[in-house]
Amino acid sequence: MIGYTSLGTNDLKASAAFYDALLKGLNARRIMEFDDFIVWGTDDQSPAFSVHLPFDGLPATVGNGVMVALSARDRAQVDSVYQKAMSLGATDEGKPGQRAENGFYAAYFRDPDGNKLNVHHMG
Numbered sequence: 001m002i003g004y005t006s007l008g009t010n011d012l013k014a015s016a017a018f019y020d021a022l023l024k025g026l027n028a029r030r031i032m033e034f035d036d037f038i039v040w041g042t043d044d045q046s047p048a049f050s051v052h053l054p055f056d057g058l059p060a061t062v063g064n065g066v067m068v069a070l071s072a073r074d075r076a077q078v079d080s081v082y083q084k085a086m087s088l089g090a091t092d093e094g095k096p097g098q099r100a101e102n103g104f105y106a107a108y109f110r111d112p113d114g115n116k117l118n119v120h121h122m123g
Helices: 012-024 075-087
Strands: 004-008 029-033 037-041 048-052 067-071 091-098 104-110 116-122
Touching: 004 037, 012 029, 012 037, 012 048, 012 075, 029 048, 075 091, 075 104, 075 116
Parallel strands: 004 048, 067 116
Antiparallel strands: 029 037, 037 048, 091 104, 104 116
């Protein structure tokens, strides 16, 4: 159902370095790149993730209540991606842990632009 998600950035070069390193831990790579945005995915047909300089030329801002959730293959990958995010300058919004009785294991953080992300595994 989801084709791609996009987050705004005010520094595409710094954001690209952050997400290149972070998304490598989820087996994603750059699949499209232009002067004002970069897209990562695991292949050309799967849902993708992108960062953009705002089209309107105004500064990128963080949306209150907006979050991108990244799926991990297991709890160890959740832990690994969260630790990688912290090492890359992300800020903690919730350390890895069990969130619900249904097996939802997740961690939350904000990227250097302040965008909120989650990495999770069900099971």
